[in-house]
Amino acid sequence: MERMIEVNLLTKRYGGTTAVRELTFAVRPGRVTGFLGPNGAGKSTTLRMVLGLDAPTSGTATVSGSPFRDRARGLRHVGALLDAGQVHGGRTAAAHLGALARSNRIPRARVDEVLEEVGLAGAARRRTGGFSLGMRQRLGIAAALLGDPPVLVFDEPLNGLDPEGVQWVRGLFRGLAAEGRTVFVSSHLMSEMEHTADHLVVIGRGELIAAESLAEFAARGTGAGAGVTVRTPQPAELTLALRAEGATVRPDSDRADAALAVTGLDAARIGALAHRHGVPLLELTPRSASLEAAFMELTSGSVEFPAGDAR
Template sequence: MIEAVGLTKRYGERIAVDKLSFTVRPGQVTGFLGPNGAGKSTTMRMILGLDAPTSGRVTVNGKAFAALDNPMREVGALLDAKAIHGGRSAYHHLLCLAQSNNLPRRRVDEVLDIVGLSGVARKRSKGFSLGMGQRLGIATALLGDPRILMFDEPVNGLDPEGILWIRNLMKSLAAEGRTVLVSSHLMSEMEHTADHLLVIGRGRMIADCTVREFIDRNSALAVRVRTPDSALLAEVVTRAGGKVTAEPDGALLVTELPLQRVGDLAFERGVRLHELSPLQASLEQAFMELTRDSVEYHAAVPSTSQEIR
């Protein structure tokens, strides 16, 4: 378990992390989300003792990371997959870590097999693709067979098969009762992987809830309706307080009225329905809605009419 209480980090006048309090519990995948510059990486570095908090505290299984007797057996982390000597092979990189942390030699072969790098174990890592480097970083995190795992953007560079693999790996680790914290900008993947979410913006906690609760709280439920009597239904729904938008395919998108109410209105007026279905926003849409005021960098959309001179 990871616990933070009032965790704060300042760099001069800038507050990178502002009084964060949260708990990452075992048995579930916790997604750690936020726009660029929100403080996610700084928070993860403080959990691992790489940065000291200005105030507040964060503990791993009740202890500061620096106080752990065998840190690699308790916490495994992937923060930067490039943090490896390019002249070393995957095998010798892991062997060096195993020997310096009093881990059995056989564990090196085990994790190489888990991440699918056994066939290239003796090749120098400088020749690895981005995806292979990610797999080696994940193998490093798994080396001590820890009960707590932290991954920062673990799917970077992975192909679709690799993304599915890491998704299933994280779920299986959580199912074993381990604590899994994953930071990612890939919302569609988090929607399929995470059970719980911690969302921060400008260093502050703005959501601590399940994925379903997050989507429900930060998006409006819409109802999609198809009917040959579109004009009549639109009039009836509008009079009842709903808002109607025509879709390109001829369907109607109704908001501010529940699905059951739309169905009842259609029945009462004898409107024949070909489709009546709920539309729930995706995690990405809900995330964008909640964090739009916390985005630090806003890019302008270039005009196609502008000429370069």
């Protein structure tokens, strides 16, 4: 229970609309847990209930065994970034963090430490109204780190960051998890979750779809990109032979060369089939399942406004 987020039968209704329905999952320390779902799935509502900003209609959301709103000096227990824009534009970065530090009885020296950690030491005396979105994101991350908390929650922390910033955040989250902290990250960027998260909580229309490792979730998608990349000087002959055995063959859209993407047969069977037909192979590489393709497949029934929907 220590350092863990626990959600049990969590439900939130707004009039006749149910935004979150009987969600149950746990976010454990020592790993980065990605929180995924289509737009309107209820991710932000769930995070607000975890942080005590919204009251659930029923069910519970606790951090280390207690509701977060019951904890005094909350930044020492949970650091959170929900909206990087919620900063008074007339304050400097240092003044903004200083006010948070005073209200949570955090030493003033910690402000300089976190500004240095997020790369904003040189902008400490600048007013935040002139910050770019990426700089505001870094400031929000600094605020989350201010109390050196064991539990961290981030909602879309990569918005506005340049490639260097994205790489930095990826390393930061993994480093925090390696220290034994609980790291819960909501994001719509599948490629980043694929490189960052160890575990996933996936919801759609307010209901739980999956709570499992990234690899387990990706493997659940039947069309999730798993298969074999094949390169041969005789693609037409090999394609005919593979399709005769029931395989699906198409050009590999991820490659600039003439490689083929084959599904329905494993690498060993493809190699044996090529040998039997006298077709030389230049490459035979198993492909791992794609998180993005699995996500699209497994949440297809939970998309609020599908592309092409005329409503």
